[in-house]
Amino acid sequence: MISRLVLPALVLLLSFAPAQAAPARVLHDMAGDAVTVPERIERVATVGAVPVINSLVFAIGERTRIVNGLPEFARRSRWGYQSVFAPHTAELPSMQNADRTPRLEALLQAAPDVVLTMDRASADSLRRAGLPALFLAWRQPEDVKKVVQLLGELFGRPQAAQRYVARFDEILARVDERLRSAAPPRPRVLYFSPGTLTQPHLVAEWWIRAAGGASVTDDGRQIESRSFTMEQLLAWDPQVLIVSSREDADRVMRDRRFAGLDAVRTGRVLVAPCGAHTWGNRTSEQPLTVLWAARQFHPALFADVDVNAETQRFYRDLFGVDLSAAQVDEILAGGPRAAAKAR
Template identity: 35%
Template sequence: MKLTRLLPALAFTVGALTTGGLLASTEHSEVRIASPWPAQNTIITMLGYGDNIVGTSMVAKQIPLFRQSLPHIVDVPPVSMSGSHEVNPEQIIALGTQLLFVAKNMSVPQPEMLAQAGVRVLAFDANSMPALTRRVQQTADALGPDAQERAQRYQRYFERNAALVRERLKDLPASARVTVYHSMGNPLTTTGRPSLNQDWMDLAGAKNVAESWFGVKKNSAGEVALERVVAANPAVIVAMNRRDADAIMASPQWASVDAVVHHRVYTNPKGMFWWCRETSEEALQFLWLAKTLYPARFADVDMVKETRDFYRDFFGLSLSDAQVAAILTPPR
């Protein structure tokens, strides 16, 4: 197995990935791919190369829809070391990896050894919507023309949804934007500006109550005091996990928050991965949130149909009514 036109350079920044058409195409049936980045696994799969994954993420392996899409994934080893911020180069080489996709903040030890073994590392920016859509195209550029066609189709779908949301909300004054608190990981972990979460909230017409809570902190995320959330009194809460949504609704400490009082605490949809994160399903996230916040403006948008069509068109999955319901309102 050998990549065609394999380049000698090991790591590529976003700038290098988009300069001069440097990325080589690959033979679909031969290329061996590894990525410890769970959301990147969904992008690779959407682009038609899921069967080529030889090293994956433990998180991805545990998601039922991901396993349905790629039955062989149960036998694919996770490739991140404990803590998930560093890969094991010896394992990567032993798997015969040719393309290793990572986030730029992940440590890749012994790059010279990987390069000598023919492993090509592609490191991507993250934590913004533009970075996500660029990553889809850059991943496709690394894989070949068939993936590029899929990526272009995805970009058209993404922009269609974005244009629809912008058009419907163009006359929405800032004062009428619904205040939203987004929890991730636990009820008191959230994100502000700049972040991917801030981007999809902006597009969906939400006012993120935590937008300025982290000042100039680079990753604009962290734990916050409950008192601060209560004082912000968001009208809507979106919890990344069902357990957090249930905990918020059941807690007397959250009981006075407007979102709890009016039962507007939602669990974020989750399919191949959490829609709110670095996955290709981001194309559905802002559409879902916009309809959730402003149902009258999006009365003709059927999220059941959108969800069913998306997974059919981009992942080849035929979902039952129960599966669609579980994606839109995750049971756990």
């Protein structure tokens, strides 16, 4: 009799008992802030510089965990390979506003286990809203390895992170050894936006130097971008010009102001490759940037380097995606030409 009374009462009591919290752990982001995250990460949202952050998630093989689509600015054809590397994201909504701030309502509804951002103010606002957010800082070239190692810890994939770091170091060491041995003259190089006459990213100073070039804007600055005048550009007279899109390359070739530059006269106006992101900017593909640029700056010295094969191997081994030869050609030519599918 007693057992028949106690059992229903016990069931009723347990129904009101709080659910056992999922195991959690504390990580320190790149600002040193302690962030509590679940033991196992199943769902991750990326906010702000989404193509860049996605490339980092791809690099440790966790592309299927992303729960957001690309923001409006990244829905152009240039970023078409985002949906090749993570096809499911093509139908997902963006989680940010036009000014790249987080769309809190959408994020709360998506309920990610963690949000990744490269903007500290966004990380702070997300935490105040109850969402675990990791701030990823990336100013210097070596920082990309630290970011990937942090993500390896986040996803429980330290070996994948180490595999990326090893590939990064191996490619850079190989290029550096050959440059040191041959000591070729360094061509004058400019990576720039012709519409605004700016060198948009500090990281370009590093990869141009690492690839055996002499960046004409490498003045020791600490700020991200550097503006210059047309007069200064003519005085520099770069031997190689690199832009981030075919449209910019066409603009350079059509604009009479650039006609007298050595790079234009000799046909050395190059479009940076674009896979997960534009290789000339910050991206997990940065080691490939150095290899590609070294081949462009010193074609004879690196004549035996098969950049296509290296690119195909990089995406297969690190991103976990087998690309066709035609797809690799497209990436190395600056990314897709066709308009991106509407999302």
